[in-house]
Amino acid sequence: MERDSDYEYEEETLSDSSMERHRQQRKPHKGGKIIREEPTSLRELQACLVAVSCFRHQECFKFCEMVERVQFHHELARLFVTHLHKNEVTLVGITFIISSTIISEATRNPNVGEKWYKGQHLDESYYEPYIKAKYRNQVKRLFPFKFLENRYVPLMRIIIKYFTCEGRFSRLYAYHIRLLMHFTRVKMLNLPYFMFRNIEKMAHIV
Numbered sequence: 268m269e270r271d272s273d274y275e276y277e278e279e280t281l282s283d284s285s286m287e288r289h290r291q292q293r294k295p296h297k298g299g300k301i302i303r304e305e306p307t308s309l310r311e312l313q314a315c316l317v318a319v320s321c322f323r324h325q326e327c328f329k330f331c332e333m334v335e336r337v338q339f340h341h342e343l344a345r346l347f348v349t350h351l352h353k354n355e356v357t358l359v360g361i362t363f364i365i366s367s368t369i370i371s372e373a374t375r376n377p378n379v380g381e382k383w384y385k386g387q388h389l390d391e392s393y394y395e396p397y398i399k400a401k402y403r404n405q406v407k408r409l410f411p412f413k414f415l416e417n418r419y420v421p422l423m424r425i426i427i428k429y430f431t432c433e434g435r436f437s438r439l440y441a442y443h444i445r446l447l448m449h450f451t452r453v454k455m456l457n458l459p460y461f462m463f464r465n466i467e468k469m470a471h472i473v
Contacts, residue, residue, distance in 0.1 A: 348466075399417075
């Protein structure tokens with residue numbers, strides 16, 4: 268029998284502000300070591316048949332295969348983001364223009380679906396199918412991973428590992444639910460647009 272503790276990575280029952288203070292005071296890596304990097308092997312993805320099916324249906328599996336073949340270059344990625352300005356970046360004399368259309372062509376993800384990004388509101392009714400009944404009245408913008416229904420845990424792990432590449436499995440945000448909606452075929456998300464807005468935000472922060 269599955270228990271909440273089986274999927275509980277970090278106890279979180281605090282408000283957002285208290286949670287931040289708690290994060291600053293706690294010992295390093297109490298919630299697990301954060302490793303933000305793209306996976307270069309399909310081993311974990313292929314081990315989760317549900318995720319493989321969802322990724323194939325939403326045409327994301329080919330992109331993961333491309334990443335495995337090409338691998339990634341940390342320094343080149345850093346240069347790309349730090350030199351990105353107004354959706355353009357010039358490296359070694361070559362100018363690259365970033366847009367959802369270009370990302371769609373490069374990743375082979377279809378440039379269709381709802382144009383939604385992390386800063387947008389997500390109606391609370393969309394959370395309910397993915398959250399355990401006893402926690403549904405506690406869900407906010409940021410909530411503990413343990414709130415997630417057990418049957419969605421394997422897929423969510425793979426989404427975090429292979430798509431959002433956050434390296435953290437203790438907390439979930441609205442965009443995690445929106446991605447689950449996409450991969451479980453509830454509501455199509457325009458992934459190239461989602462990636463494009465994330466790159467814009469990252470470049471601004473950097």
